[in-house]
Amino acid sequence: MRSLRSPDARSSRRLLRAFRIQGWWIIKIDVFDVFIGELASGNPCGVVELDNWLTDAELYQITRDAGQPVTSFIVRIDGQFHIRWFALDGEINLCGHGSLGAGAAILSKYKLDDVVFFSKHGEVAISKKDSLHALVLPSWEGKPCKAPIEISDLAVDVVDVFSTRDLVLVFPSVKAVVDFLPDDERLRKLNDHHALIVTAADGECGYVLRYFAPKIGISEDLVTGSAQCSLAPYWFKKLGADSLNVRQLSTSGGDFEVERKSESLITILAQARLRALAI
Secondary structure: OOOOOOHHHHHOOEEEEEEEOOOEEEEEEEEEEEOOEOOEOOEEEEEEEEOOOOOHHHHHHHHHHHOOOEEEEEEEEOOEEEEEEEEOOEEEOOOHHHHHHHHHHHHHHHOOOEEEEEEOOEEEEEEEEOOEEEEEEEOOOOEEOOOOHHHHHHHOOOOEEEEOOOEEEEOOOHHHHHHOOOOHHHHOOOOOOOOEEEEEEOOOOEEEEEEEEHHHOEOOOOOOOOOHHHHHHHHHHHHOOOEEEEEEOOOOOEEEEEEEOOOOEEEEEEOEEEOOOOO
8 A cells, every 4th residue: 555645645536545543544535626717726625525423633633644725524424414624733614615625526426416514613505507616605794893903014004904703904906915924923813813814806896815824724825715705795895796706816826706695695606626646
């Protein structure tokens, strides 16, 4: 059997992993690239379907050994799919790209048109729409606030500040978002917020963002579906639109669309591609 950490194993289409956890376990991990586009390589996630839940420590160990930014774990119980998401520093309460990757895996395996994942934090629905996968997420209304003292100097030029689960800084231009320089040490001290998002309008039909979550081991996320729960309602209102194009300006880049589904829900439309076998 190949070494767990061999380059070939990491890049293969269907990864077979062996773990010494209460004996030998053979774990298959599919890796999906999500939010890809013509000039964007998106954000990878591991997807693992289990017969039964392992312990938190075992799930965390698998996540660390898989080496992806997020690994989604799925268990089918009484015909329903239950999901948990783990980042490299621990469990997270919602993951957009992890949900899309998991949805793409389950829709393909079981030949379904749509699937609902059940989690401790609510339901997540995934469906196919032409060549894209659609993810329905909650819409979070932001509360205006001041920039915390820990990062007040990073928010000098912002035009708006609000909070949801995350702290959001709205800048006047795309260039300001590109040029933003985060400080991981100070961001870890934002005790009242999961992460920091910086954003700006991208013309009249879209917006850009960057997402920083060092408290959960993500200095800067490659592409972040759950951030749109905070951003999409804000930009729908500001730009007077119900459908917007989104670009995440990370090192890999991410392209997708967001639509207003209702007053309390948004839909994210994105590509999710299973990695090809490395030869």
